[in-house]
Amino acid sequence: MTKAQQPTTEPARLLNELDTPAHLAQSRSSALGPGAGSGTGRLGSAPINVQVLQHIANCDGAVAKFINDARAAADSKPVPLPAGRSAVYREAARAAAVLGADWEQHLEAMTWRATVESELLLGDATRIRQQPCPDCSTVGLVWVRAIRRISCVNRHCAATTPDGSHRIWTVAQLSVVRVGLQPLKATG
Incomplete structure (x- = not known):
C-alpha cells in the first residue's frame, strides 16, 4: 500500500491491519497455540x-x-x-x-x-429524507456523504440563498430545528 493509499485515521488504519497476512498468522497461532492454524478456516478477532x-x-x-x-x-x-x-x-x-x-x-x-x-x-438516511426542509418545508432532504451534511434538493429553496448555493445543515442543526417545530408537551 502506498502512502497515498494509506488511511489517514487511526481506526481505519487499525481495521486495515486486521486483514494483513501477519495479523492473520498471529491471531491463528495465539488462538490455537503455536503451529496450529494449518487448516483451511481462519480464526481471529470478530470484525x-x-x-x-x-x-x-x-x-x-x-x-x-x-x-x-x-x-x-x-x-x-x-x-x-x-x-x-x-x-x-x-x-x-x-x-x-x-x-x-x-x-x-x-x-x-x-x-x-x-x-x-x-x-x-x-x-x-431514511429518517433524514422524511424531514421537511427547515427553510422551504419541502420533504426531500438528502444526506451528502462527501461533506457530511444535509442538503435541500428543491432548486427554488437553493436559489434563495445569496450566493445561489444549496442550503445545507448538520445533523445537530436539523435535530434542533426538528424538535423546535414540534408543539411543547403539556405539563402537569
Missing part, C-alpha cells in the same frame, strides 16, 4: 467497526453529561450514574421531566441526533 464503538461512547458520554448538568441545575446531590445503558437513559428522561419542557426538548434533540448519526454510520 468490529471502531468508528461505531467511538460513536456509541460519544453518545453515552453526552447522556452522562446531560444527567450531570440536569442534577446541577436542580441543585441535587451528586450520585453515581445507574448501571446499564437503558437505566442511564431512563435517568436522563426522569431528570428532564423534573426540570421542564426545555430540558425535555434538549434531550429529545440529543436522542434524535444520536439515532440519525447511528443510522448514517450504517448507511441508512
